[in-house]
Amino acid sequence: MNGALSAWREAVADQLRQAGLNAVTAMDCDRAPRWREAVAAVALSRAVCAPGGLQNYLGVEKGPDGQEREVYGQEAELTLALDIFAPRDGGGEACRRAAETAVETLVCRGAAGLAALEVQTGRVEFLERDGLYRQEVLCRCGAWLTARADEESGTFTDFEVKGRVR
16 A cells, blocks of 8 residues: 555645645644644545446556556545634634635635535534634545556555546
8 A cells, every 4th residue: 555545635735735724634732732823634534435347447557667557446435524723812713714715725626636526614613621713624525546456466556546626
């Protein structure tokens, strides 16, 4: 395995950072007292797969070396969960503004190459234990999870998350 889903999640975090949102792929609430702005924690919350073809066979493609390789894959629906956190002094409004930035980015530009099929936002809540405001944003995306078959060993290599924003 090569961490294709982790790479996609990191690409989504990079995209959100480019839109001006402080985004991370792992959350550490112990550091929250030092925050001065909202933070979006990006996670994959759900993956649903369906067969892509006859025994997941998608066809043949030429690699960079000119060799033909068989491609296998499954159609997938991936759901991102963005937990937007804001410090107490930023208030719930900081969560709402950050969530709006995330929603606009995902709806208009997709999620790192995948089209957003549906984007939902939750209510802002205050987490007393952590002293933080939190709002959840869910983004459901259509994708293909593909892999290439190694000719010699027959094992799958080069896993990728693929999609297209129209």
